[in-house]
Amino acid sequence: MANKILLEVVTPDKLLLSKEVDVVVATGVDGEFGVLHGHVPFLASLAIGEMRFKDGNDTEYAAIAGGFAEVTGEKVTILAEAAELAREIDIDRAQRARERAQQRVEKSRAEEMDYARAEASMQRAIMRLKVAGRTGGLG
Structure with a gap:
């Protein structure tokens, strides 16, 4: 090693x-x-x-x-x-998750629901899409 x-x-x-x-x-x-x-x-x-x-x-x-x-x-x-x-990330599934998360974020703002959970869901979905499209070096 x-x-x-x-x-x-x-x-x-x-x-x-x-x-x-x-x-x-x-x-x-x-x-x-x-x-x-x-x-x-x-x-x-x-x-x-x-x-x-x-x-x-x-x-x-x-x-x-x-x-x-x-x-x-x-x-x-x-x-x-x-x-x-x-x-291993399914891009179509990740895009659907991002769309659902975006809807929850918008709904939570309008209805004063749990915005933090909705926003975290959105961040996870966006990160999965970003990483799924990665290739190349460490930069």
């Missing part, structure tokens, strides 16, 4: 990913952070956002719906409320 770091992405339902990679970049509540092998240990709260990881010349993306990241010098563990790899 020379110069590689083990990335594990875990949701309440399953182990989504366990892979040795060169670099991990995730979205914390305080901003984006990157991790290489030998990184100083830390714990971070994750926002609804994109995670990407690179193994050689291959970069992959995932949509992360909040949670925590635990970083050691040898391993990054993502404990996510929900997570999907970009290649």
